[in-house]
Amino acid sequence: MATHLYRIGKFAYRRKGTVLSIWLAILVLMGVGAATLSGPTNDSFSIPGTPAQKAQDLMSERFPAAGKDPFNSLSARFVFAAPEGQTLATPANEAAMDATLAKVRTIDLVEPAAKVDPSAPAAGSDPADPAAGQHSAALVNPVVANDGLIKMVTEQAEKSGKPVDQAVADAEALSPLSPDKTVGFVEVPFSGSHTDVTTELTDQIDAAAQVARDAGLTVKLSGTAAQTQEGPGGSTELVGMAVAAIVLMITFGSLVAAGLPLISAIIGVGIGSLGITVATGFTELGSMTPTLAIMIGLAVAIDYSLFIVSRFRHEMTVTDNREEAAGRAVGTAGSAVVFAGLTVIIALVALRVVGIKFLSDMGMAAAFSVFVAVLVALTFLPAMLGLFGRKVFAGKIPFVKAKDPESGSVKPGPAMRYANWVARVPAVPLIGGVLLLAVLALPATGLKLALPSESTGDPATSSRQAYDLVDEGFGPGRNGPLLVVVDAKDATVPAPEAFGTVLQTIKDQPDVTNAQVIGMNPAGDTAQIMVTPSSGPTDARTVDLMQSIRDSEAGLHEKIGVNYGVTGQTALETDVSDRLQSALIPYLAVVVGLAFLLLMLVFRSILVPLTATVGFLLSVAATFGATVAIFQNGWGGMIGNPQPLVSFMPIFLIGVVFGLAMDYQVFLVTRMREEYVHGASAKDAIKIGFSHGSRVVTAAALIMISVFGAFMAEPNSFIKSIGFALAAAVFFDAFIVRMVIIPAVMALLGDKAWWIPKWLDKILPNVDIEGEKLRRELPAELPEEETVAAR
Template sequence: MATYLYRIGRFAYRRKGTVLSIWLAILVLMGVGAATLSGPTNDSFSIPGTPAQEAQDLMAERFPASAKDPFSSISARYVFAAPEGQTLDSPENQAAMDKTLAEIRGIDLVDPAAKVDPATASPEAAQGALVNPVVADASLTQMVTAQAEEAGTPVDVALANAAALSPLSPDKTVGYVEVPFSGDFKDVTTELTEKVDAAAQVARDAGLTVKLSGTAAQAPEAPGGSAELIGLAVAAVVLLLTFGSLVAAGLPLIAAIIGVGIGSLGITVATGFTELGSMTPTLAVMIGLAVAIDYSLFIVSRFKHEVSVSGNREEAAGRAVGTAGSAVVFAGLTVIIALVALRVVGIKFLSDMGMAAAFAVFVAVLVALTFLPAFLGLLGRKAFAGKVPFVKAPDPEAEDAVPGPATRYARWVARKPAIPLIAGIVVLGALALPAAGLKLALPSESTGDPATSSRQAYDLVSDAFGPGRNAPLLVVVDAKDATVPAPEAFGEVVRTISAQDDVVNAQIVAMNPDGDTAQILVTPGSAPTDEKTIDLMQSIRDGEGALNEQIGVHYGVTGQTALETDVSDRLLDALVPYLIIVVGLAFILLMLVFRSILVPLTAALGFLLSVAATFGATVAIFQEGWGGLIANPQPLVSFMPIFLIGVVFGLAMDYQVFLVTRMREEYVHGASAKGAMTIGFSHGARVVAAAALIMISVFGAFMLEPNSFIKSIGFALAAAVLFDAFVVRMVLIPAVMALLGDKAWWLPKWLDKILPNVDIEGEKLARALPRDKHELEDTPVS
């Protein structure tokens, strides 16, 4: 491989005009495609096969007119609160709410059935019309009482059912109106959310408190940019200290901007052909930017050394791409494998995130291997111009280099490897302890920022109606094969559920025209993320088997709480298979790179330590609120652990490849095992440290984003790089390599014959090429 990449590097350097023109053309084409072919993002998702989704599908089949996907449909909830000392049923407050409802009817996307004015419409047409909570409460009570008298239901039961559905609180101080909209997420625009809020302002001006929640009330988040700029600024400082040259420091940044530009524009083009979530481009940019800078840094650093050795810049470009570029290819492959493998989870939006980020990494690798040497060719002798005063940037690979801190540290580790090994394990183990309390949940109004209107609307409803009003469970009962009449079967299900702990109310809210399927609304006594609610949901599901044997009914539990819980469970169940696939594939890849059994094994074990410490730190700060750094501690987003594992594993293997490859290179060229560790660490530590600092700054800057998931994943990735690069790869791995000695490079002879020799350390390249400046030839290597 090193030989082929050497040829690519020399070709790109020599044919700089052609190569740079191709990349510029690709960038322009992607820009045109993004401007003309892009589509809206869509944050809806579903997971076929989960119990809640199966119940949702049954409801869509039996109630086609009313069933909507809770993850894709849009709606708004207006929560009204009366002024202090007043109630909503006063004529003035009712008039204020009616004015707001009149404004809502004027919004184009509001469902036509809701736009009907109940004062002028027929009784049939007015059934779906918007009315204020006071009127709705009176109508509901009257209707339920009449139905109870007709069915012979006790009045107290009827009144309890009415209270469980009423949009007016018992003390009449808080009420809400659910507003249905036509369309889906792609129709939610800033203009729509402004109209939704303007309607609420009418009641606010009259003295009422009005809070809004729901997807139609939340404006699409504006694309970021500040995080990327901060990350680039910090990266520029690190690069200046690494190279001591303004021009050289700018090379990785320019390459990264080109790579991220093409990657992000390509993802934007993809939105015109498939539905992608709004967070997908941001995550791809985050990861693509970090690896693009790092990969370019490694090649430019090696180029600088090769220029001092050969004196021929074209030759140096070839050798840099042939050696450091080989490590870039395999490091990029480990990241891509980890990201693409997210497809095994079977969740579309997570697969999309992984594929988009993998595409960004793929582009970053291509840019580092071709655009970068071509740009070096364009700059020629000015590649390291613009020396920065007072910044010394010695070449750690120079033969006459004075032993620096890295060399002295590596020699100490070689003498006393047990001390850093034990210390590193203890530190990471202590950091991992909070991970035992990990809790997961999907983002919702209950976990939102208390400063937002949606969270305040949630809290108003929870305080006035009880926490269970925000966490209803919907049981879809199929009585087609029931051994008793359907109404009797439905009643038995209601009675069984009502007897469960933590059930405030259970009642039939709909029956299909055939009369064989019913919807039962269950109001818990606890909040959506409360363990009592989750236990109640599971208890209801567990009781289905007994009722099926008894009366032949089948049912499923769905609703927002059930759907979100099933998503979290599916993600947790997928963690182990995902780890097996990712670690297994990467283990094989690393065996090819290092031709060793123990080096890939220690790399994987080190990754487990760093990811455990990362989870511990993230749980402590974002979930438990340690240090007061987060104003609203909440359970971590359900899909963060599996996504984090995928990305962190890829990045961890990056540093393993870049650092240990230098050790392998020295060992292959004749150094002893401990000597190879010392020399390889001395050569690679400065660049790996700079690369890690750049990644930490890029990821850490995304903590400034408003989105809670982006904020937490930015912190987690920054922490993971910190732990993995500076503790695992620079403390534990050198100590382990020193302890293992020659055994580190042991490989069974039968396996050695089977595995192809990819020559990542450039041994064949070193034999084929002359090292003396006067012996260099311009002909390609054969």
């Protein structure tokens, strides 16, 4: 491989005009494609095959007129609260709510049925009856809706001979007015999808709410139509790149050399992000997908270019032929870049094992960005080296002494002195590093997971305040009812009897405040049962209730042939957690297995890949601990709204961290492998390899930390937490695992670190990442002392 990359590097350097033109043409084509072929992002949420989704699919099939998927539909909830000492059931407060709803009806995207003015009764109705003649979907204030509902169910109960008290209790469980009449809400349905939510729409919704606020009511807004999607702020990438620029200037002591990795990263990330934008025209992608791809692509693009430019600087000390130096830099450091990129890509693509579409999309998009970053580093960067020629290291920065980390200086530097100490007493750094990471990992034992919802939102937001008002006025269960969809198509008893049996079974469960049939399909064989728990949607008691209802299905099916499913927020979160938990082991097996094989090819060793994997487990455990401590437990006061972590964050984090962890393993240990293959003893190889690679790995890690850490400024809570977690993971892995634990372990193992069974060594292809074959093919005119110095 080193030989092939060597030729690619020389070609790109020599044919710089052609190579740069091709990349710029690709960038332009991607830009044109993004402008003409892109489609809207879609943040709809569904996980095919889960029990909650099956119940939702059954409801959509049997109740086509019932509307859209409640998890993905567009709506806004207006929550009204009366001034202290008053109720909403006063003429002035009712008039204020009516004025707000009148303004809501003027919004274009409000569904036509909801725009019907309830003050204009239908033909044949009694105008004196405030509940009469109203269209079923018309918007009415909570007081009128409550009165009409109570009157209707009372009349129906009296006519049918059913208990009036039970009918009224059921009506109150569905009423939009709280029992003390101080809190009420109105659900406003909107046409369109999440992509139709614009600042203009949210401003119109807020302006309607302001009418009631001006009249003295408290009005809070929630729902998908009332809040714009939180996208990337744009400044975060600039902050990360600014810090990266400073690190690069210190590393190279040159403005031009520092700019090359940044230019390469901009081209790579530009092509990657535009390519993802083009993909939105052909498949549905979430709004967070491009942000995560940019975050990861930007970090690796700078790092990969940094390694090659650093190696190019070293090669310039052993040859005056700049084309030759570029070829050698790409052949040696480029080999490490290829394998490091492959480990990241494997970890990201393997997210498809989880079986959750938006998670797979994130992984594929980020993997594409990494793939582009690798190609840019191997071809665009050497072409840029050719373009600048002898001015690559021009623009010297005063007071910055950028020593070549791979120079053969007789005087040992700090890295060499540290490596000597580790080789002399390896047990001390090994035990210290492991204990430190173990302590950092302790908070992870209290890890809690949840899907983003209004209950986990920032208390300063209107949506969270709306949630809290409903919780206080109606009870916690009203914010997260369970919906049971009962299929009596194959029941052995009449459908009404089957529905009644299921309903009574649910009512007999603990923690049920109310359960009632809220609708039947035209065929009469399917019913919807709304279950209001006495606990909130994320409460363990609600989870137990949901599971108990599901567990009862088998007995009822055997008894009367009825089937049903449970959906709702609690059911959805539980199913996501179960899906992620069941996918974790297969995912780790695929990622770790493939990466282990890849690392065996790179290092020709069994123990080095094994120690690399164990080191990853330590760093990811410490990362979880730090993230839980800050984002869930609120340590340090960095987060104003500590909440459980997003449920799919751990598996995504594991995949990304594994790939990044192997980056530093490859970059640092291949240098040790190179020295060992060229005749150095095992301990000397550790010392020389560490002293050569530690400076550039340190710079690379600082760049990644700055890029990821900058994303903590994003408003989206998931992006914020993943940015912190990735920055922490890079810190723990690069500075504790790869620079403390791994050298200590390898010093303890000695020659055994590079042991591999002879039969396995024979069957494994020789990828020559250390460039041994390349060295034999170097131009014959090179003096012998230059070849020795290159070691």
